[in-house]
Amino acid sequence: MTIDLGERSYPILIGPGLVDDVRVLDEAVPRRDIMVVTNEVVAPLYLERLLRGLQGRRVGSMLLPDGERHKTLETASRILDALVVARMNRDACVVALGGGVVGDVAGFAAACYQRGVDFVQVPTTLLAQVDSSVGGKTGVNHPGGKNLIGAFHQPRAVVSDTGTLRSLPVRELRAGFAEVLKYGLVADAAFLAWLESNLAALLALEPDVVARAVRRSCEIKAAIVAADEREHGARALLNLGHTFGHAIEAAAGYGEWLHGEAVGIGMLMAADLSSRLGWIGGAEVERVRGLLRRAELPSSAPAIGAGRALELMAMDKKVLAGRIRLVLLARLGQGVVSGDYPAQVLHETLASHFGSAA
């Protein structure tokens, strides 16, 4: 399948065993100088296979430490140093092998090196395969907030080897599922129903079910990104649950909660708020809660209090001129971006999930 962005269009290749598939890699990765960026957990599993698949090119590689707390400007700077030391030219290509952190930081380094070099994503987590590797957002965190530093830089290809998900810790697999669920909630009621029927098979990594879930997620994201590459409008739909979720992640300190876990609860809050506004019914909120439970994702937020939660949400960058615009649900399968709700209803929703204590 293809992400359609005019001259910045690129293919997404999905299936088992692609990480060392020479034919696929020849399509995705230019036959020029390559710098593979990966991390200390992924490298022992897949680096050798990828390097074998890339033979015939001058290839360097570098390992990052594992974890969100290393998604920093300093880490991006280390990648830039490696590109300089390897004397990579403007026609070099950075290949990110790993999860969302590796992809985001390596993509940002590719965006900045010589004002932008080519970049290929080889995501090895479900979250990265369905979300972070697609759409061109790259970046690093700042002590003041997540992804505050970054660039829009589209990859020239995404190679999603669904076989690599077998090595993923089950907690991360479940967290990735939250983003899959997001696509059904904001854009496709039929996909949502299909997920309800195939949840067990998906989490058991049945190859056809996984490939279909990844493909459909990428299709939905691709359509939204094609309509709004730089997030001026529709792309904000992809933030369903994220503003609430950021408050959870920020309160606990980055890394305590997996991103997908926080987003999962955030989506439940968005559904709850939509129901309080009379847009969807209580039964539909329970369908969301039921999916989280069956996926063994948390559905209870930490008791940080509604006031603190609101404060953290207001610091999130989706705030425009002080007014919190949220992604809500007009119905299951149709998200809407809105700042047009009574503040009191937001407060009640927050109090019901975060508690009312300060």
Added chain:
Amino acid sequence: MTIDLGERSYPILIGPGLVDDVRVLDEAVPRRDIMVVTNEVVAPLYLERLLRGLQGRRVGSMLLPDGERHKTLETASRILDALVVARMNRDACVVALGGGVVGDVAGFAAACYQRGVDFVQVPTTLLAQVDSSVGGKTGVNHPGGKNLIGAFHQPRAVVSDTGTLRSLPVRELRAGFAEVLKYGLVADAAFLAWLESNLAALLALEPDVVARAVRRSCEIKAAIVAADEREHGARALLNLGHTFGHAIEAAAGYGEWLHGEAVGIGMLMAADLSSRLGWIGGAEVERVRGLLRRAELPSSAPAIGAGRALELMAMDKKVLAGRIRLVLLARLGQGVVSGDYPAQVLHETLASHFGSAA
């Protein structure tokens, strides 16, 4: 005048007394949160006037240390910190008040903050007014090379107050003139002749002459940038003298030579090489040398030897697949980008300017 880049088009406002002209600033700078980035030399001269001109907005400001050696990722990171601390949102605007270093590093920070916020250039040096503030190249140096880290990020306006050039050290004024001369050499023989006639008035900062030189330089740059925003082709013409010049700057250590001084000699070498190829005559090389001398710009390169110079040039990022493409002169007023010359002729040119010793 306007830089025509479709939806990224922007105005360049040129004239004396613009730095505190409320009407001009209201056209150029949005009425939103503003972060003025300047440096410790420029701030005492113009910051207060600019802030007065920006009244009615929430404005923060920060001072960088002066000098090319501070054009680093660390300095960009300090600007990003300041934006976070001031809780600037995605609709904030960074205003760069100063020379090329301030503009390049502040522009790069604006490109990275929240994946890109608005950015206005208020250049106060001749170099910045005729070159670095126009065209959207932003970036910082790396110990391995100049401008190795950066982004293409167009400003939303450029405000060139030609009155600020009165406070510029004469050495910097002369170095800026080298870039003005460049436009005549690559693109406009009539402008070149006009410069020969008006050199003394220009260096004496006669207001009409300065404004015309800045405007014509920006027009030429604008036309070239509009044809080739991301430097895939014609934009490389703007690098006349730069590949040779980089060798001079790198050999001496950044900061010893002013950029324009090194570029001036580099243009003379490009003319010399073009003459050795029979494209222009010796008299035309002497016209270039004469202009440098009359502007009291250096015309002799340091004796680093042809071999070392070639090595430094090959490290420059304009090298594509190991082959040095240079901007040469088909005639005075018409640059051409070419890698199609005998290596021996390049070597002779380098030996004649840099000496033949290792």
